[in-house]
Amino acid sequence: MTTPDRARRRRFEQVALPHLDAAYSLARWLTRNDQDAEDVVQEAFVRALRFIDGFHGSEGRAWLLAIVRNTCFSWMEKNRPAHMQPFDDDTLEIPAQLAAGPESSAERAANATALHRAIAALPLALREALVLRELEELSYREIARIAEVPIGTVMSRLSRARALLARFLARGAQLGEETRK
C-alpha cells in the first residue's frame, strides 16, 4: 500500500533529485561561494519537497531551477545585500579580481581561471542569464520563466552579458600582461 509520504518521496526522487548537480551549479555560480551554495540548495530542496504535489509538468529541471533561483535571491537579499546592487553596464568598474595575474596551479585547480573570474565578476542578472544559457543550455522561454522576466529581457541580458564578458576578458588579459612585466 502506498502511503502519501511514500508517493511523495518517490515523486521527489524522480522529479527533483536527479537535477541536484544542476541546482548546485546554478547556486554556486550565483552565490560564488561553496558554503552559501550548499545552504541555498538545501533550503531550495525543502521548498521543492513542499511544492512537489503542485508540479505536474514534464520539465523537472526547469521547475527545480526556478525554485533554486528564487531561494537564492531571497537568501542573498537577506545575507549578502551588497551583491544585489543595481548596475549600469557602461559605468561598471572592471573588478579588481580580474587583475590577479599569472595563475598558480593551485588557483587553476580551484577554478580560478581568467574565464571563471570574468564570469563571476558579471552583475548577478547577467551572470544568471549566461549560466542558464551556456551551462544549463535552457531555451530563452525557460530562462524567462526562471528569471521571471519577458523573453526580450532575456535576449538583451544575454547580449549584454556576452559583450561585457568579452570586455572583462580583454581587460584581464591586459592587466595580466602588465603584472608580468
Next chain:
Amino acid sequence: MNCRESELQLDAYHDGELDLSGSLALEEHLAACPACSQRYAARRLQSSRIRIEAPRYAAPAALRRRIEEMLPEENPIKRKIRWRWAIPAAAAAAVLVSLAVLLPRPADDEALAGEVVAAHTRAMMNGRLLEVASSDQHAVKPWFSTRVDFAPPVKDYAAEGFGLAGGRVDHLDKRRVAALAYKVRGHMIDVFIWPLASVGERAPAAMTQRGFNIVRFDRGRMAYWLVSDLNADELGRFARLLQEQK
C-alpha cells in the same frame, strides 16, 4: 538591416532563437558586413570557450546525503489505516482497475523511455554509474565479457567531444543490459545496449521525459538507448556517431 540591428539580434541568432525571416535577414547582413561577421565569429568562440573551460559544478556528496536524509521515511514504522477512506478508496481502485483494462497501453517506446530515465537517475543518485571506470575502450570491453552474454560495441569518442567514462551492468525491460557512460562537459550520457531477437535497423528517434533527452535506435541486432540532460542536438549528433561506427 544595419549594424545596430544586427548587433541586437546576433545573440538570439547564435542561440537558435531567431525566427526564419529574422535569421535570413541577419545572414544576408553578415555576408555583406565584415565587422559584424567578425563579431559573430568572436561570439561563437567565446561560447565554446565557456562551455569547455567553465564547466558546471557538481554537488558535494555531503549535501546529497543531507538532502536524502530530509526526505520522508521510505517505510513508516506504523501507520493507522484510515477507515474513513478505505471504502471510497477501494471503490476508486476498482474503477481504476476496470479503466486500466479498457485504456490502450502506452506505446512500448514510451514505457521503455520511462525505464531508461529511471535506470539512469538511479545510477546517478547512488553514485554507481561506473562499475568500471576507464576511458580505455580496451579495458571496458573485456569487463563486460564476464558479465553479460553479448559483446556490446565499446568505443571512445573523445576526439569528437564524447569521452568514454566507463560502464556498468543495469536492468531494463526485464533483462541485463550493458550501460556505457560518456562525459561531455558536466553532462553524463548513458548508452544502454542489448541484443534484439531479430535483425532490425531503426533510425534514431528522439524523445523527452522528465527533463531528460532520449534517443533510441536499432543497429545490427542491438538496441541502443541514449539518455542525458545534455541538449537534444548534441545527443542526436552522438547517436548518429554511434550508429555509423564501424
